[in-house]
Amino acid sequence: MSGLIPLAFAFPLTAGALGTLLRGRRAAQRLLTVAAALVVLALGVVLLAEVRTGGVVTDDVGAWPDGLAIVLAVDPLAALMLCVTAGATLVALTVAWARGEDDHPLFHPLVASLLAGVALALVTADLFNLFVAFEVMLIASYVLLALRGGRDQVRAGVVYVGTNLLASALFLLGVGLVYGATGTVNLARLATAVPGDPAALAGLSLLLVAVAAKAGLVPLHGWLPRAYVHAGPAVTVLFSGLLTKVGVYVLYRLTSLILVDVTGLAPWLVAVAAVTMVVGVVGAVGGKDMRGILTFHMVSQVGYLVLPLGLMTVDAVAAGVLYLVQYVAVKAALLAVAAATRSLEGSDRLADLGGLLRTRPALGIAFLLPALALAGLPPTSGFVGKYLLIDAAFAAGSWWGGAVMLGVSLLTLLSMIKILTGAFWGERPERPDPGHVLTATRRRVLVGVPLAIGVAAVLLGPAAAPLLELARDVATGLVDPSGYLTAVVRP
Amino acid sequence: MSAAVVVGLLAAGGTYLVLQRGVVRVALGFTLLGHAATTLLIAAGGADARGVPFAGAGPGAADPLPQAFALTAIVISLGLTAFLLALAFRSRDVHGSDDLETTEGER
Numbered sequence: 069m070s071g072l073i074p075l076a077f078a079f080p081l082t083a084g085a086l087g088t089l090l091r092g093r094r095a096a097q098r099l100l101t102v103a104a105a106l107v108v109l110a111l112g113v114v115l116l117a118e119v120r121t122g123g124v125v126t127d128d129v130g131a132w133p134d135g136l137a138i139v140l141a142v143d144p145l146a147a148l149m150l151c152v153t154a155g156a157t158l159v160a161l162t163v164a165w166a167r168g169e170d171d172h173p174l175f176h177p178l179v180a181s182l183l184a185g186v187a188l189a190l191v192t193a194d195l196f197n198l199f200v201a202f203e204v205m206l207i208a209s210y211v212l213l214a215l216r217g218g219r220d221q222v223r224a225g226v227v228y229v230g231t232n233l234l235a236s237a238l239f240l241l242g243v244g245l246v247y248g249a250t251g252t253v254n255l256a257r258l259a260t261a262v263p264g265d266p267a268a269l270a271g272l273s274l275l276l277v278a279v280a281a282k283a284g285l286v287p288l289h290g291w292l293p294r295a296y297v298h299a300g301p302a303v304t305v306l307f308s309g310l311l312t313k314v315g316v317y318v319l320y321r322l323t324s325l326i327l328v329d330v331t332g333l334a335p336w337l338v339a340v341a342a343v344t345m346v347v348g349v350v351g352a353v354g355g356k357d358m359r360g361i362l363t364f365h366m367v368s369q370v371g372y373l374v375l376p377l378g379l380m381t382v383d384a385v386a387a388g389v390l391y392l393v394q395y396v397a398v399k400a401a402l403l404a405v406a407a408a409t410r411s412l413e414g415s416d417r418l419a420d421l422g423g424l425l426r427t428r429p430a431l432g433i434a435f436l437l438p439a440l441a442l443a444g445l446p447p448t449s450g451f452v453g454k455y456l457l458i459d460a461a462f463a464a465g466s467w468w469g470g471a472v473m474l475g476v477s478l479l480t481l482l483s484m485i486k487i488l489t490g491a492f493w494g495e496r497p498e499r500p501d502p503g504h505v506l507t508a509t510r511r512r513v514l515v516g517v518p519l520a521i522g523v524a525a526v527l528l529g530p531a532a533a534p535l536l537e538l539a540r541d542v543a544t545g546l547v548d549p550s551g552y553l554t555a556v557v558r559p
Numbered sequence: 560m561s562a563a564v565v566v567g568l569l570a571a572g573g574t575y576l577v578l579q580r581g582v583v584r585v586a587l588g589f590t591l592l593g594h595a596a597t598t599l600l601i602a603a604g605g606a607d608a609r610g611v612p613f614a615g616a617g618p619g620a621a622d623p624l625p626q627a628f629a630l631t632a633i634v635i636s637l638g639l640t641a642f643l644l645a646l647a648f649r650s651r652d653v654h655g656s657d658d659l660e661t662t663e664g665e666r
Binding site for chain 1: 573582595624
């Protein structure tokens with residue numbers, strides 16, 4: 069079983085390389101990338117079934133002596149995240165195909181490489197290897213963002229590349245300091261070596277700043293809404309499900325292993341998460357187009373995902389994991405609606421839109437269902453996630469963290485209503501009809517994908533029990549990481 | 560000690576250049592920051608141990624791990640510098656300048 073782990077990134081990487089060779093043959097490229105995502109998904113499911121009840125599967129790549137070896141480890145969180153990211157990739161690929169966005173000869177190879185970097189970041193238990201995985205993922209994303217090469221893409225590209233390069237440099241300096249102080253980059257060994265060592269803690273603080281920037285935590289969030297809106301609409305769907313979520317995943321991993329033993333940090337995590345939620349949602353309310361509002365929301369939601377780390381109870385972390393899974397799906401659906409609107413109406417600026425609920429009722433429903441889930445209204449999956457999060461915050465004594473989450477939910481609803489009134493109600497402004505540039509099948513797929521996710525999000529509300537049980541298994545492994553520690557540190 | 564001074568100078572120069580407006584200067588700044596990180600990684604292995612990093616080479620052998628880190632980091636930073644310079648080139652094509660402040664248009 070453990071020999072399967074390297075496949076999670078080796079297969080997408082090979083698919084990317086082959087895809088580059090097959091530049092002119094779009095059908096073959098598509099097949100390769102979809103196969104890569106399906107392999108990652110299948111691996112995630114198989115590994116999840118294996119490690120579900122607290123087990124950890126490890127692989128000692130190349131069988132190097134202890135201390136030199138890069139150890140790969142899959143615990144329930146990593147396995148679940150493999151499934152989630154592969155699923156998000158499939159959704160983004162479908163939207164890209166329907167919009168004709170995957171026509172660039174490098175699109176598919178880049179998506180496959182991005183997935184390879186993400187998968188490696190999820191399964192590695194080695195700090196320097198994590199840096200490499202981040203770079204593989206980010207380099208692919210830099211090129212994907214700037215692929216169309218227009219004015220806005222270049223400007224957004226410089227902001228995005230600049231911020232992430234700076235974060236990567238800090239990360240590398242942090243790795244150097246931590247290695248200098250402790251003599252290891254194995255995450256499990258660092259778990260015992262770092263917390264009492266001031267020099268290692270200095271390095272860790274650099275790492276933390278870098279990961280916070282990549283996850284989009286306030287005050288290091290400014291690049292996210294500036295960059296993502298200028299990517300292709302399907303690329304935004306992809307970035308939303310993969311990039312910042314990997315940053316959040318690394319925060320979960322680092323907190324579970326190391327940060328939880330650093331005294332005095334927990335209240336700061338809660339505070340940063342709360343400020344992130346508020347700043348993100350206020351920015352979202354001020355947005356003028358669908359994607360602008362939705363990308364600013366990502367910042368706000370990162371706050372929801374990070375807040376449980378300041379509490380570190382099984383209930384809170386389980387709620388965070390459940391919220392993460394349903395949020396990735398819901399956000400992908402909302403961004404897919406924005407992408408569809410852009411294709412069908414020629415624009416996603418609220419000023420250009422109106423009356424969509426009458427002219428395109430299916431698209432209206434496809435927006436409404438995930439929007440309700442994002443705002444956390446019953447009976448959707450978002451309601452279950454937020455209810456559990458807020459309940460866990462109050463139970464852990466962080467009443468103001470819970471209060472902030474409640475308030476931010478209201479503003480989230482407000483921003484969704486803003487899109488609803490701007491684009492779906494009212495009258496359509498006088499504007500030439502863009503006509504049908506897409507075939508009927510592609511149009512149906514564009515609307516069908518978010519509609520299906522929206523229906524699933526509503527059904528998942530009342531039927532959340534199995535997912536919640538899974539989330540509790542994941543959270544148990546994070547709050548008590550002894551299984552991970554003994555599996556990763558070899559005798 | 561000398562390694563610390565070198566890292567400090569490189570990081571200071573890099574930070575100064577990264578805060579400049581032109582993309583070419585930013586690219587040069589990241590090159591300096593990359594060198595700072597590489598030097599730090601090598602120093603983290605112990606600046607005194609300079610022997611051949613082979614297994615069983617004795618007490619003076621250098622730590623092989625930081626050298627592997629440094630090599631990887633150099634390759635990555637080379638690729639990214641190339642990409643940033645390509646962006647600067649493209650920026651001159653579409654904006655007429657690699658200076659982002661003068662090209663700040665709609666939004």
